[in-house]
Amino acid sequence: MLRQLRMTDFKVFNEIDFQFSQGITAIVGPNGSGKTTILEAIEFALFRQVTRKEKTVRNFEDFIRHGRKRAIVELEFRAPVNRRFYRVTRSIHPGKTNADLYDDAGSDPIVSGPTKVDDEIVRLIGMDRHAFSTLTYVRQGEIDRLSRLPPKKRRADLYSMMGLGIYDKTEDRVQKQIRELKKRMSSVEDTKQRLESIKSHLPAPDEIASSRESLERIKDKLGESDDIVQILGVIEKVETSLQRVIDHLNSPELTNEYEEMKEEREAASYLKEILGVLPEVAESQLKPEIRSEAREIFRGIFGDRYSDLVIDEDYNVSLYDLRGHRVSLTAASGGEDVCVNFALRVAVNTALQKQAAHRIPPPGIIILDEPGAGLDTQRRKWLPMAIAGLKTVDQVLVVTHMEELRESADRIVLLTPQGKQRQPMVDVIE
């Protein structure tokens, strides 16, 4: 949950404070009044990343207000992990960014430096940027995405919404470990091969022993001589070399440890196999929950036309109209499409919350960027109300230029451009 956002010389804003509270906050303003900038500032503060039109923006210098040297964003948020408040400050300078993270009360940062702050925030929020944004951000133009995707992609999308990406991520780490083991094993194999080859070029131990005996016999016949000492020296050298090669070949590094690596690799491969199966087990458990939640939300908005929303095994979403006819999502109207996607996102959030024993609670916030596109006036009004009724979502941020959405908001932030590159005028209505 977010509490406060402060921006200094960040795009159109030269100095501004936004308070966020529980319930629905609508940020209303005409095109270009800086509505989306507010969302970008939030995303930047949390994850040092900004997504615009489905692309990641990397050049943060663009965010510095024209004619200024640096931009500062400060955000206070409550960490779902421990329900405590934190404050993150990030500044953008030409060519670099800085970051500090503070405890709610503290005046000294608990963590400093962009990367360290990134990591700490991921820990506090309990999920990375990707998971957070799929769960909370419903972006401009992205809302009917699900129905445009091919089934396989759609499944992947929903998986990641459900947080099942965690299995993929673990699988990746296992795969990395397997690769590492493979590399180490092949280097051991190389060494072994090289030693074997040297060994094959050296005489065998019994050959050396019999050479020694032969030399003894020569010594018995001819008596001690420098020549014999010389030859014995060579034989001993060869013997030592051979012993070394044999010792190395029998060393734990090349024997037991190799076997251990082999066993570990087998275990890891097996682990990887199971990790591939688990998401489906977990999913089959989460899906019914998500479906019934999504159905409730969808019917809250389209209950006068539809009776049901069904997700089949292939993640095709279909609707049933009030006559009991199946309507595939591709045949549904634009507004219905928007609503299905919306219902699914929110349902995922609520379904996860219901997994009470689950370690990390979902963020409890939903951000809707121009969510009403494609919906008629009446349904636009129902949209935020449909979410506000859900107990798991403490905070809803709606960014819109549509006045209809205003009336269902608990708090309205009105942005009015003032021209001449001045920052927009901000009115708060409660």
Added chain:
Amino acid sequence: MVRIAHISDSHLGSSMFQLIERREDARACLKKAVDMALRHSPDILVHTGDLFDSPEPHPDDINHVLKIFKDIEDTKVIVLHGNHDIPYGYKYHHSPIRYLETVEFVMTTGDNPSSVHQYDIDGKQVDIHLISWTRKKQFQKILGDMEPESDIAVLFAHDIPVEIDELPIHYDYIGHGHSHNFKLDEDMAIGCPGSTHIIDWKRELGKKRKLIVADIDKNGTEFTTETLNDIREFKFHPGLDITGLDAQSANIKMKDWLKNLSPKKKDPPIVIVRVNGMIFAETEKGIERNSLIEFGEKHLNPLFLHIEPNWNVVGPPELDLSRPLDVKRSLEEYMEFKKDPKKELVIEELQKILGE
């Protein structure tokens, strides 16, 4: 004595399941409520808002309202702006209630969220305080500024967004709407009549709607109520359960239930069946939704038959993970379930990789 008749929330223009007939029903129900109220010969008839379902009502609805209100004599008519009457929740000057005020058929809060009036009724001075739909903070501020001067004072608001104990005690009756279900607290003298017809069946079926008549004199307030039935007959069956049935048995069970419904009356009813239970995906696929509805329509001849799927689909009876998003825990449970001999080994490996 001052007699007040209180109704609310007519939502003219709303239509359940997009049925055109329900628009007519809404008009008829409003007429019925007003007639019922006038039979009590009240000094004041108050409608606490959401007379219309949308700030841009259909001409038929406006016409209907004009016809109802123009003939009322000897009764002062008050109509508040509800949230549905006001465009965007704040443009009071664009509310259709303003037209009714202009032609002097009703009194409202004008272009503002609130207004204060004083009348001589039956030789007594009465304070009437009105608050149309507004935000909570503004409501609190308005309420704080309103101070009754007469012996008898009433407050009408579209909604009461604050706790009951935050309300001042100097009113002889506080009447509000917004909620579509009847509620009357006689000790606190706070009443909400509910809507004049059924608008949202999920929230309102099985609840009550009543006309509230309040008789106020300096000794206190006495209440009379009269039930407002929707002119349309509703048949609602909330608990049909198909748990564990296969598709065929589920279809038969639902059909049987439809068959056993009482035969049609002269006015076709709205029939709503809510089907609950836990079923498999296969069963769900086999439910013949459309033919069930067609069967029910033939048998019952309703205005509308709605079968609401409220069942949940369960997967094949497999393992139930206690924390489906906890990788280690799920792995343990899965391998335990499969009685996998490599369990220890694999978990050790996972711990190593996760660095635990």
